[in-house]
Amino acid sequence: MIIVDNLLKDFNILIRKEGQFSSVRNLFSRGFTVKRAVDNISFTLKKGEIVGYIGKNGAGKSTTIKMLSGILQPTSGNIAINGLDPSKQRMINAMQIGVVFGQKTQLWWDVPLIESYRLLRDIYKIDKNIYENNLRQYTVMLNLEEVLDKPVRQMSLGQRVKSDIVAALLHNPSVLFLDEPTIGVDALSKKALYDFVLRINKERQVTILLTTHDLKDIERLCSRIMIIDDGRLMYDGSLQDMTLKYGKYRTVAVEFEDNIPDFQIPDAELVSSADNQKIFSFNRLNTTPSMLIDYISKLYSIRDLRVIEPEIEEVLRNLYSETMRP
Numbered sequence: 001m002i003i004v005d006n007l008l009k010d011f012n013i014l015i016r017k018e019g020q021f022s023s024v025r026n027l028f029s030r031g032f033t034v035k036r037a038v039d040n041i042s043f044t045l046k047k048g049e050i051v052g053y054i055g056k057n058g059a060g061k062s063t064t065i066k067m068l069s070g071i072l073q074p075t076s077g078n079i080a081i082n083g084l085d086p087s088k089q090r091m092i093n094a095m096q097i098g099v100v101f102g103q104k105t106q107l108w109w110d111v112p113l114i115e116s117y118r119l120l121r122d123i124y125k126i127d128k129n130i131y132e133n134n135l136r137q138y139t140v141m142l143n144l145e146e147v148l149d150k151p152v153r154q155m156s157l158g159q160r161v162k163s164d165i166v167a168a169l170l171h172n173p174s175v176l177f178l179d180e181p182t183i184g185v186d187a188l189s190k191k192a193l194y195d196f197v198l199r200i201n202k203e204r205q206v207t208i209l210l211t212t213h214d215l216k217d218i219e220r221l222c223s224r225i226m227i228i229d230d231g232r233l234m235y236d237g238s239l240q241d242m243t244l245k246y247g248k249y250r251t252v253a254v255e256f257e258d259n260i261p262d263f264q265i266p267d268a269e270l271v272s273s274a275d276n277q278k279i280f281s282f283n284r285l286n287t288t289p290s291m292l293i294d295y296i297s298k299l300y301s302i303r304d305l306r307v308i309e310p311e312i313e314e315v316l317r318n319l320y321s322e323t324m325r326p
Contacts, residue, residue, distance in 0.1 A: 002045040002068070002175065002207065007077035009038040009063055009231075037063040039231035040077070047174070048205040050197075052222035052239075054212065054316075060231040061211040062101075065179045068209070069099045081175060095124065098168030102180035105164055107152045113163055114148040117170060124171040131170060138166040141196055158189030165193065169200065176200075178210045182217070190214075194221055215312045227319065235319060239312075244284075246318040247310035252289055253279045257301040265295050276303075 012032040038060045045051055055061050066072040068079060070086035070093050079086055086093045107116040121131045139145050142162040147155055155163065161181060168176060178197070182190045194217065200206050210221060218225055218239070225242065227235040235242060252268075256276045264270060265280065267287040272279035282292060289307045296302065 001047055001082060002209075003078075003080040004041065004043050004068075005078045006040050006042055007038055007064070007067065007079065008036070008040050008075045009067060009072065010075045011035045011037055036231050038067070041228065041231075041233040043226060043233065043236055045207055045209065047207055048201065049224065050201055050208040050210065050222050052210050052212070052218040052225040053228065054215070054218060054225060055228040059228045061228060062179055064228070065099070065177050065209070065211065069097060069177055070094065095171065096173055097175045097177065098171070098173040099177045100164050100168050100179065100181045102161070102183040105152065105160060106167055107160070107163060109153050110151055112149045112151055113144070113155070116152065116167065120167055120170055126171050130172060134170050134172065135166075138169060141199070142166065142192060158185050161185055162189065162193060165196070172204075174206060176206050176208045178208065180211055180213065182212065182214065190217075197221065215316070219312055227316070229320070242319065243309065243312075243315050246322065247315040248283050248285055248318075249281055249310060250284055250289070251279055251281050251308040252292055253277060253306050253308060254293075254296060254302055255304040257303050260300050263299070265292060268292055
């Protein structure tokens with residue numbers, strides 16, 4: 001279990017003087033301004049949850065991950081991961097977590113992949129049977145057998161990211177932090193990675209906190225999401241509830257038996273018309289798809305129809321616009 005209580009992180013940013021002899025003046029007279037990266041956020045993650053942690057660039061996602069992993073010390077507030085404080089018990093905490101930063105690798109660049117794994121085995125003091133079983137299972141699941149003897153620098157980006165995730169899981173951590181793990185990875189490798197993550201979560205009940213800019217990843221993996229903006233936690237709940245609250249407008253696409261003229265229906269707006277298909281937008285608070293379809297079917301013969309939920313990007317835009325109102 002992960003418990004975060006009123007977590008706050010400030011950074012002191014140097015104010016650089018300009019003008020003649022500015023470099024010398026900066027050496028002897030320094031001023032600082034405070035940048036608040038994480039602003040009193042609190043949340044709890046239960047064992048076995050996969051939670052999406054999303055926000056704009058600079059919102060505070062990576063700073064939070066670094067505090068949870070013990071890399072950064074909070075300015076104030078408390079963190080407990082299975083009862084341990086990451087900043088005060090960093091070495092012990094490292095034994096129970098795995099971390100993957102998409103922009104960085106924990107693998108040794110110029111040596112064969114298997115040598116990185118052997119070094120991690122020694123660092124984490126992994127039992128021989130556990131190490132061999134995990135290595136065999138994970139490399140088969142991710143099709144990495146053929147690159148074990150290849151230097152990391154010679155691997156494709158997809159192979160390297162897969163290898164990094166294996167490295168993070170060799171010591172059987174109960175918690176996995178994935179910080180933008182699939183930046184630049186092709187769609188096929190990304191699918192393999194997330195199939196693997198879902199399986200590990202299901203079989204081993206690993207708690208996973210995922211940050212990503214690809215909202216399709218969130219839809220695929222996470223039933224719960226947390227949204228951070230300017231260091232503050234704006235939303236913490238299910239994806240479904242967020243869609244219901246901030247995705248009020250849905251569309252219904254109707255295909256008719258024949259080409260028919262455009263027409264209007266109550267509580268909906270015709271937004272697209274092509275050949276024998278028409279698309280209507282409606283507010284879920286004012287009507288339902290069944291009411292609209294019942295009305296339309298009394299006017300014309302319907303061949304096919306589908307109800308389209310709002311895209312998560314649209315839901316997020318609505319959330320930002322509503323929560324940012326003064």
